[in-house]
Amino acid sequence: MNIGEASKASKVSAKMIRYYEQIGLIPPADRTDSGYRAYTQDDVHRLHFIRRARDLGFSVAEITDLLGLWNDKSRQSADVKRLAQQHIDELDRRIESMLEMAATLKALIRCCAGDERPDCPILHTLEQPDTSDDEPEARTGAVPRRARASAAGKKPRAH
Amino acid sequence: MNIGEASKASKVSAKMIRYYEQIGLIPPADRTDSGYRAYTQDDVHRLHFIRRARDLGFSVAEITDLLGLWNDKSRQSADVKRLAQQHIDELDRRIESMLEMAATLKALIRCCAGDERPDCPILHTLEQPDTSDDEPEARTGAVPRRARASAAGKKPRAH
DNA sequence: TTAGGGTTTACCATCGTGGGAAGGTCAAGC
DNA sequence: GCTTGACCTTCCCACGATGGTAAACCCTAA
Numbered sequence A, B: 001m002n003i004g005e006a007s008k009a010s011k012v013s014a015k016m017i018r019y020y021e022q023i024g025l026i027p028p029a030d031r032t033d034s035g036y037r038a039y040t041q042d043d044v045h046r047l048h049f050i051r052r053a054r055d056l057g058f059s060v061a062e063i064t065d066l067l068g069l070w071n072d073k074s075r076q077s078a079d080v081k082r083l084a085q086q087h088i089d090e091l092d093r094r095i096e097s098m099l100e101m102a103a104t105l106k107a108l109i110r111c112c113a114g115d116e117r118p119d120c121p122i123l124h125t126l127e128q129p130d131t132s133d134d135e136p137e138a139r140t141g142a143v144p145r146r147a148r149a150s151a152a153g154k155k156p157r158a159h
Numbered sequence C: 001t002t003a004g005g006g007t008t009t010a011c012c013a014t015c016g017t018g019g020g021a022a023g024g025t026c027a028a029g030c
Numbered sequence D: 001g002c003t004t005g006a007c008c009t010t011c012c013c014a015c016g017a018t019g020g021t022a023a024a025c026c027c028t029a030a
Helices: A003-010 A014-022 A041-055 A060-071 A077-110 A121-127 A145-151 B003-010 B014-022 B041-055 B060-071 B077-110 B121-127 B145-151
Strands: none
Touching (some): A003 A041, A014 A041, A041 A060, A041 B121, A077 B077, A077 B121, A121 B060, B014 B041, B077 B121
C-alpha cells in the first residue's frame, strides 16, 4: 500500500506519517524498489490507533507509551489506566485555566457598555496594576496566576 | 530603566520584551550611549498591559488590536467588547473540545479494571476502527471529530 | 510516449517561549 | 588603576505538531 492509500485508510496525513517515522514513533516503513514507502494493514492499524489517540489529545510522547503498552501483551491494565488518568488530569488543568480566563472576561464584558463611548472596563482592568491578588505568594487558595498561565494551552492540536 | 528592571516591574521576561519589540508589538526602545535599552514608566505600563492580556489568553495579534484601542482615546467601547467576545468564543470552543476529550476518557477509565491483567477497554477502544459515528458526513448533531480536534489546543501559553 | 498524478527529500513557517554562546558595559571593591 | 561579577547586546537553536512548497523521480493509463 502506498503512503497515500495508507493515509486515507488511517486518516493520518502523509505528511504526518513521514513525520511519525522520522521521530521514531513508528518504525521505518518498508520500501519498494523505487523507494516508495509500503504499508501493510497492520501499519494502517497502528496509524489509526495513533490518530485516535491524538484526537483524544494525547501528545506524541504519551502515544509512544500507549503504543508500547498496546504491543505489550503482558501489560497491566493499571499502567494504561494511569497514563489515561494523567492525561485527564492535564486536560482538567487546562480546562480549569481556560474557564478562569473566560469567566474573568465574561465578568468584564458584562460591565462594558459596548456603545460608541470610549470608556471600557475591559481596557481599564488590563491597565490596572494587578487588582485582586497581588502580594507575591499565598493567602487565599487562589491558583497562582503564573501557574494558570502556564497550564493554559499547551499541546496544541491544529491539523 | 534597564530591561532587567522593566522586566521585573512589568512581569514580562527580558527575552519577551525584546521579542515583542522585534515583532513590532511595542515600538523600539530608546537606547543609552552604550546600546542598552531604556524604558520609561509608560513603557512598563504598556508591557504590564500586554502581560495581563496574555494571562487572559489573548494572542499577540489580538493584543496588537487591544493596544491600538487602548491608545485610541476616541475608541468605541463596542470595538473592545467585540474583541473580547470573539476571544471568549474561541476559549469556549477550545474548552468544549477538551471537555469532550476528557469525558470520553473518563468513560473509558471507568470501564478499566486497572489491575495486573492486560485487558483494557482504553486500548481496545483506541484500536477500534471508529466505534460510534463513522459514516463520513452528517447524521446526528455530533460535532465532526475533525473539528473537535482542530479546536483542541491552539494558542499555547507555556512561558 | 506522454500527461497527470503520486512520491521522495529538503527546507520554511507557524506561535510564544526558553536556552545558550560570544562579546560589550557597568558598578563595586581592591 | 584593575578585577570581578552581574548585567546587557545580538544571533542562533529548540520546542510540538502541522501545513506548504519545490525539484526531482516514479507509475499508470491512454
